[in-house]
Structure formats: structure tokens, C-alpha cells
Amino acid sequence: xxxxxxxxxxxxxxxxxxxxxxxxxxxxxxxxxxxxxxxxxxxxxxxxxxxxxxxxxxxxxxxxxxxxxxxxxxxxxxxxxxxxxxxxxxxxxxxxxxxxxxxxxxxxxxxxxxxxxxxxxxxxxxxxxxxxxxxxxxxxxxxxxxxxxxxxxxxxxxxxxxxxxxxxxxxxxxxxxxxxxxxxxxxxxxxxxxxxxxxxxxxxxxxxxxxxxxxxxxxxxxxxxxxxxxxxxxxxxxxxxxxxxxx
Numbered sequence: 001x002x003x004x005x006x007x008x009x010x011x012x013x014x015x016x017x018x019x020x021x022x023x024x025x026x027x028x029x030x031x032x033x034x035x036x037x038x039x040x041x042x043x044x045x046x047x048x049x050x051x052x053x054x055x056x057x058x059x060x061x062x063x064x065x066x067x068x069x070x071x072x073x074x075x076x077x078x079x080x081x082x083x084x085x086x087x088x089x090x091x092x093x094x095x096x097x098x099x100x101x102x103x104x105x106x107x108x109x110x111x112x113x114x115x116x117x118x119x120x121x122x123x124x125x126x127x128x129x130x131x132x133x134x135x136x137x138x139x140x141x142x143x144x145x146x147x148x149x150x151x152x153x154x155x156x157x158x159x160x161x162x163x164x165x166x167x168x169x170x171x172x173x174x175x176x177x178x179x180x181x182x183x184x185x186x187x188x189x190x191x192x193x194x195x196x197x198x199x200x201x202x203x204x205x206x207x208x209x210x211x212x213x214x215x216x217x218x219x220x221x222x223x224x225x226x227x228x229x230x231x232x233x234x235x236x237x238x239x240x241x242x243x244x245x246x247x
Contacts, residue, residue: 062244063222068206070123076145079111080121085245086238088120089219091127091207094137094157094167096215098228103158106231114238124154125203127215135200136191137167142199143190144181152179221245 069087072078080087088110092099107122114120126141128134137157144153156162156178165171172191173184181187190196207217218225218234221241225233 065210065219065222065224068210068219068222069121071121075123076148076150077126077142078121078123079151080115081118082121084115084118084121086114086120086221086241087219088122088234088238089125090122091125091203091212091215091217093126093128093130093134093215094141095128095130095134095163097163099216100158100160100163102216102228103154104160106228106234109231110234110238113235119242120238124150125207126200127203127207127212127217128200129215133167136169136172138200138203139196140167140172140176140187140191142196143187144176144179146190147181147183147187149176149179149181153181155179 066087068089070078071082071087073082090102092102094100110120110122115122126138128138141150141153141157144150153175156175157167162175173188176184176187214226216226216228220234220237221244223237223241225237
């Protein structure tokens with residue numbers, strides 16, 4: 001169950017300073033019920049797997065974490081029907097090697113098999129833990145999304161070898177061009193603007209509030225699934241969630 005960890009000091013400090021307005025109540029409920037247990041050893045490299053503890057939830061009750069699914073029709077960082085029976089929330093970092101592996105190897109199959117037929121909705125949360133470049137890439141992905149190019153930017157930034165080129169400002173503009181972002185001046189303005197920073201902070205607060213400590217981490221209808229698991233693990237989780245939803 002490979003994951004990547006090493007929260008940046010700036011991200012941690014920011015998360016501590018900001019009140020957890022979005023999910024503090026949910027996090028407290030989850031902690032009380034023992035629903036979330038994401039634990040991983042710190043690593044010096046995004047390519048070093050962490051060791052997440054097993055996560056569990058009562059099989060007979062709906063997890064309160066299902067409420068974290070936004071299901072907004074106009075969400076630029078989501079694909080799939082807002083009323084899909086299963087929602088997969090993905091917390092990821094563009095510098096995380098295992099996030100890239102999921103994006104390249106597993107995500108396309110989930111899109112083809114489950115998003116296309118209306119079973120699954122995927123909502124991405126930018127959760128940078130590897131420092132300033134990770135945070136810049138997250139803001140850039142959001143900015144690309146404002147011009148309906150999030151999926152294309154996501155694919156370009158997670159392409160094989162992309163993270164080795166870094167995510168400096170010039171490189172982010174190159175990725176935006178590769179993703180087909182039509183207005184690069186607007187992209188650069190959005191990247192540096194307050195809305196991008198606020199969107200990133202919202203995703204970070206949500207993740208930290210429920211105990212996410214490594215990437216990639218997922219919720220499948222509120223049930224935790226940590227690491228770049230094989231496709232079969234996602235298929236089983238989706239099938240179980242769909243059955244529980246009664247659809």
C-alpha cells in the first residue's frame with residue numbers, strides 16, 4: 001500500500017493557524033468512532049512507500065465522512081455525475097510518485113469502467129505535502145481548471161518523468177500550454193491570486209481535519225483507502241459502496 005509522506009512545514013503551519021471551518025465537526029465524529037486511521041512514517045522521498053495503518057469503518061452504518069463529497073455540478077476539479085451512487089475523493093500531491101502511478105495506471109480504468117456509466121464520481125483535493133513547488137503545482141491545477149483544463153493539466157503534471165522537471169513558474173506555464181489552457185495570462189493571474197490560495201487552503205484543512213497524513217489517500221463513499229492500491233482494491237471498494245447505496 002504505497003504512499004508518500006513528508007508534510008511541508010509551511011503547509012503544517014498554515015493548517016494549524018487556520019480554523020478547521022469545513023470539517024472540524026466531522027473530524028471529531030470520525031475520531032470518536034474510530035473511522036479514520038491514516039498513519040505513515042515520514043520519508044525523505046516521494047518514491048519511498050510509507051506504512052499506513054489499516055483503516056476501518058462500521059459495515060452496517062454510513063460513514064459521516066460521506067458528507068465530505070461536495071457533489072457540486074460546476075466543480076472544476078471533479079468528473080462524473082453529481083448524483084452518482086459512489087464518490088471517490090482523492091487527496092494528492094503532484095510531486096508524489098505514487099499519486100502519479102495512480103493517475104497513470106488506475107485512474108483511467110476507473111474513468112472508463114465506472115465514471116462513464118454513471119456509477120462513480122471522482123473529486124480531487126489538492127493536498128500538497130512536499131513544499132513550495134507542490135503548493136505552486138496545486139494552485140496551477142486549480143487555475144487550469146478555471147478554464148476547464150484541470151483534467152488535461154492533471155494528466156500532463158502526472159505524466160511519466162514530469163515531476164523530475166520540477167514545478168517552477170516557467171514549468172507550470174509549459175504544463176498549462178501542454179494542457180491546452182487557452183488564456184495563459186489569465187492562467188498566470190489566477191495561479192498567483194487569492195482564490196487559488198483559498199481553494200488550496202480549503203482542501204488542506206479538509207484533509208488535515210480528518211487525519212490524512214500521506215498521499216495518495218482516498219475516501220470511497222466516506223471509507224478510507226490509503227495508497228496507490230491495485231485496481232482490484234478500488235473495484236472492490238466501489239462495488240461495496242454501490243451495494244450499500246442500494247443502486
